[in-house]
Amino acid sequence: MSLWCTFNILLIFNKKFHKNILKLIGFENHKLIEKIAPQDFDEKRKKSPDVPILISEPKIYTTSKKRCNNAFKNDKKYLQILLKDKIAKELKIDPKKLDHIKVVLFDYTSWLQKVNIMDKIEKYQHSKIMLFIVGTYWFQNWISRVKKLPKDKRIKYPENIRIIKWDLFANLLNLSDDNQKRLKVIIKLSRSKDLETLRKLNEQNNYKLHR
8 A cells, every 4th residue: 555545544534533532522511511501500599489490402392303402491581680781792682672582592512613503593593592502612813702693594583693602601691600610621621632531520420400
């Protein structure tokens, strides 16, 4: 076999291996964040009945198998409560104009390319749904913590969709200091591609989720 053929085979193998590793890392950090956020909601609900249950992997539409990572019903206008002045301004959302929002969805992804973003938007967008696409891998040269939506005619409700950085997600949900630290560790491990430690953390956390 020629040196050139060997090089090409190694290149294909490395690309595939790298892609598989990233997919596995994404799977593990999704599971961990899905545990942290509901735990935080459960802790807060002990003090306030207005805090809703944060559901994991809910079926969004009864006629399909579409599932986001986390969601809560906005029956008691909890989204409006979460949107403090500073956060609302950063997200460019007016809490007074959210009475039509019935459900709030969170979907986590490390891949913020247009093809993936549009796939999520087409899956979940609805006139009565607020969708937050949470980027768990945010490029360092992105100054803003909110990414612009793609210019695409398929987006029907742009006012109901935001692409946000993971730490803005933590601020929005007002996660406790301990849970924000846990989230930072997950992001750091994901960036360093430490799949083994992410798996161990998942094994250690057997918190019973709301399904």
